[in-house]
Amino acid sequence: MFQCVLSSSVLQPHSTSCLFKHLFYHSATPASQKQPEPAVRAPFVKLCIFSALQVARQLLLQQQQVSGLKSPKRNDKQPALQVPVSVAMMTPQVITPQQMQQILQQQVLSPQQLQVLLQQQQALMLQQQQLQEFYKKQQEQLQLQLIQQQHAGKQPKEQQQVATQQLAFQQQLLQMQQLQQQHLLALQRQGLLTIQPGQPALPLQPLAQGMIPTELQQLWKEVTSAHSAEETTGNNHSSLDLTTTCVSSSAPSKTSLIMNPHASTNGQLSVHPPKRESLSHEEHPHSHPLYGHGVCKWPGCEAVCEDFQSFLKHLNSEHALDDRSTAQCRVQMQVVQQLELQLAKDKERLQAMMTHLHVKSTEPKAAPQPLNLVSSVTLSKSASEASPQSLPHTPTTPTAPLTPVTQGPSVITTTNMHTVGPIRRRYSDKYNVPISSADIAQNQEFYKNAEVRPPFTYASLIRQAILESPEKQLTLNEIYNWFTRMFAYFRRNAATWKNAVRHNLSLHKCFVRVENVKGAVWTVDEVEFQKRRPQKISGNPSLIKNMQSSHAYCTPLNAALQASMAENSIPLYTTASMGNPTLGSLASAMREELNGAMEHTNSNESDSSPGRSPLQAVHPVHVKEEPLDPEEAEGPLSLVTTANHSPDFDHDRDYEDEPVNEDME
DNA sequence: CCACTACTAAACAAGC
């Protein structure tokens, strides 16, 4: 029932490759992030890893942006706009695997390993310093050359060479910094989880770009010094120290708090945890944010506490206000801060993506028809936001999945639709948007509101409309309504697309007309429908290959979709019961289609379909002309009303009020 | 170049 589905046209080879890229991106990213999680792992460690990744990623981002600005070379090759885009796309993949590995491995470090780590760290520092020096020299050289050229006006090549060298070094630097960052965080974590003999704080200036470096530095100092203090002195002493440490060390944090408004609240919360806790648990005897499921939730602790009382005991004894706890708090603060930062970034990216989808890259030919888009609001918004890391695609791919830049057929202006005469546009193949599951789910709302042509063939859409109905049958008018309900695009220019719908219904064998008491309804002959694509696919070996290779993505694809839908509390394909059935079901139908296509590639022709869709083993009527159908016996009740989407149909009326529309209800 | 598919336009018929 839940199958991967894409419209037949969507599966055209061209778009398929894009799709796979896309899918790979979507599937690879989360997978790698969760990657090899050891069985036993404190949540704290997860947080640390996560934050480490975020830090590194952020670092990389900022670095790239900086370097993108600095190096003229980069701008030569690609529009400045695109640089951050590709970076944004790549970062998750670039960072994750190795870093994960390292971080995870480092998690179980023995003292010796720690030693090694530290040595590595130092070595890194050294290398980095060297690199930096080199880099400086290069810069100076470049400056010099620039000056010379300004006077002499020549030798651009050399300059370029230097620039590229510079770039390369920047990248190396970047990598070093990443590694460094990573080591630092690993060490931090270790320092908290195991007692780490005091290693002098390391010079950390190069880290500056990534995240508040002074804070990190401070953190590191504190953590290490705290441990050494703990080792050398007793607990009593340290509990005395804490206050001082707390006070003195809070200075840098405060500065950062000022810089980051979000952090301030967190800072407040986490800086004085012990006090708060004692207060809070008095007020709310059995709810404590640090206690849950009989386990202490203090980062890295996970001590089992039978009851709340013992937890309190544990809390007061093990996590008293001492240097260590303070340091841990600070780290936690960092973590939260980083998460917030990341969240902000992701939000921004999401915004930019959405904006981008509403906007049109305005380029191609002096098109008679303007390129689209939705509202001026989004437009203006996009102007300011679309720049940084929004675009989901690398500049190198000519066919950006979500934005068919080419001749604007995929998008049509509202205003021009009526006036512009017949515009031939073909959206299914070329301009087709390869669609990942997430896209589908996400874009559903988008298509509902934005007058963007959906990247599905009429046949697929019709089928979807029909399958979505509880009886798996719709009248023509109901199909129309579905179109207008689901796609803003189809709220205009009704004559054209309605004609196309009728044309498709008549033309394709997979659509079966069933006479009924009250008229005629259309159903889908799934067998026929499935037959359609194999032809296409079977003719093209490369496609088959792609399809097969893509099979592996189907699962994560589904998972991702379902997850995203679950997040939005969108039920899957329970059409009859839910208020807004369309979103989930469209997506699921898309999956279905994809799966169906793949089944056919795997088991060509053979009658695999009946098993697959008991649900729509509707009417195996192959002769279109035949009005009579076993279906007729089934009952005339269904078509009478649109009981299933009664709520939605009010919307339909709205749409139908439009000038062009000549629907009758 | 050809076959195939998809989209668009339009003519036409039947029924209400």
Place this chain on the structure above:
DNA sequence: GGCTTGTTTAGTAGTG
């Protein structure tokens, strides 16, 4: 007669 529904044909365009 006007409209919807349904069928059919023709032309265009993209892809392999």
